[in-house]
Amino acid sequence: MAALKTRISIENLNMFYGDFHALKDVCLQVPQNNVTALIGPSGCGKSTLLRCVNRMNDLIDGVRTEGRIIIDDQNIFSPETDVVLLRKKVGMVFQRPNVFDQSILNNLRFGLRIHRQMRSKSETMELIQKSLEDVGLWDILKDKLHHNARQLSLEQQQRLCIARVLILLPEVILLDEPCSSLDPIATMRIEELLRVLRERYTLVIVTHNMQQAARASDYTGFMYMGQLIEFGLTQGIFTAPCKELTENYITGHFG
Template identity: 55%
Template sequence: MSKIDIKNFNLYYTNFHALKDINMSIQEKRITAMIGPSGCGKSTLLRSMNRINDTIEGVRTSGEINIQGKNIYSEKTDIDKLRRNVGMVFQRPNPFPISVYENVAFGLKVNRIESKKSSIDAIVEKSLKAVLLWDDIKDKLKKNALSLTLEQQQRLCIARVIAVRPQIILLDEPCSSLDPVSTQKIEELMLALKDKYTIVIVTHNMQQAARISQDTAFMLLGELIEFDKTEKIFTNPSKKETDDYVSGKFG
């Protein structure tokens, strides 16, 4: 079933046409990877899915991005609600410089989702268990989150997103600052989470896209060149540009 439908979507940074007539349908409870060379628009498209680009001066858009049939670029869209439903995990772990517990509880309190301590405690525990962190840090909940390893910090950031009960998780190169062992652990986590969430990941690592995603989009110069099942993209792409990229002829 389709979760995100993008229709004739364009984005401009002042006069620069960054995204050009993007059309794609992202299926729910699957991992969709977006690949392509630097500057091709994949991170811009990812950030368009919860309107983080709105914070950049001079950005304007046309077309639609529909989530469950509702255009998020409608004037009626509640941006705060959208960003709770469509959580974002960034390239480098960005935990707040407060305790592990308060990091996970932050969104619950700020958005007034929960106020009872017992309820918040339960959600913090459930969220940390979901990212396989609970057993490692259940005795360190009062410690500053910045004391964790980079991999643990990235897991914590995912737990912080999960705590506010999103349906979609966007990940912008979430392993780029991690070593290979930590990268493998985050990939295993994403595979475990896909049964509950729709996941969209931007990655420069084509092997990563091949390992964890079910669908892959290849972008080039702001255009969506090809979007298909991951296996087809990497073994039998329809477009020459895609074949050249995945075979390493450019990029």
């Protein structure tokens, strides 16, 4: 196996919601161009960890963070970090498809607009076409770009959300239970999409669905009560976990 390059380095990360210690001393090296899954029971901190990586937790009052997350040799918590640029580089896809109540075109253009990357019309259309092709929507939607995005099926909405992130040419994509509101077939197709996207992006996916982690990821981290219990190749975690807690979880003793 080729030597792995670390894309995101999480070092001794602690996070508190007020008095609640939500993440305890998490250390994790997320490998580049792979799908890394975070699994664990509800409330174990996997979404919280994910939301640290593009500082979405800044939006919540009373959150305190200690430790470092290094992306491209820079600690994202340092005061010099431009959150706007960070979130452009580290895109996020949410649990429920959250397309804006506007046209498909506007949904895709939003990111370009806010980052002042609206170029000529043809160039913009090229970017839009490219991003929709990447998520497999172009052929279906190319004649409906002016329709309201909320008229699409949930799966298409979630794909559009991914396209909306891709159009900004990110390097890392965080996915917070992206399939939890989709049916099994749609879930399968999104997973296929992740496998394709992995070639060009570093993906981190949070899922409560262990089969999904097993199917779709290369690396898996198991979290419990705010701690990262075990991290390794997905195959290893699911076939020969080192820790008893991990084994109990993946064999369904609790969860």
